Amino acid sequence: MNFSKEDLARETSFKASRSGGKGGQNVNKVSSRVELNFDIEASALFNEEQRLLLKQKLASRLNKDGLVQVVCDEERSQLLNRQIALEKLYALVVKAFEKPKVRKPTKVSRAAKAARLDQKKQHAAKKESRRKGFDY
Incomplete structure (x- = not known):
């Protein structure tokens, strides 16, 4: 990546408004809520391909x-x-450019297959022993 928080800050616009929540009387007087706007299309930080990717991800x-x-x-x-x-x-933009890990398909191990089959045999034997006890 070839950009920093400072680069992003130069290309963003901020708007302040009154915020709810804690602050007592201060809340009614001071505009502490911040709304940040970033125009992906007008940004000089990214090339066309990166802009398309950002628009998709965000x-x-x-x-x-x-x-x-x-x-x-x-x-x-x-x-x-x-x-x-x-x-x-900054975190949103960095995350948008992260490439997802490629999933490596794995096989079920021979021991796991054997254990599953063994468990099935035990379960079948248990049911079989129940069936033999009842003759209608």
Whole structure:
């Protein structure tokens, strides 16, 4: 990856609003809730292929304008909320570029097969012994 949090910060826009939750009277006066918007299409950090991948992976995060939206109102401080929102965006982008591990198909071991068959034989013998005891 050839980008950092600082690079992302340069290409994001922030909007502050009043936040609910803890803070007492402070909550009614201070705009500490932060809404971060990131435009994938306008970003100079990624090439066309990477933009398509980001749009696919972050489709559920896109708003009607096609912007990735991250909202944070965890802290009482607007500055802290901006930092947290930026970290969340960075984590989303990094996760979108991660390649999933290729699953290696495995076979059932010979010992496991033998154990299963042995268990089936025991179960069948138990049922057989019950059947022999009853003659109608």
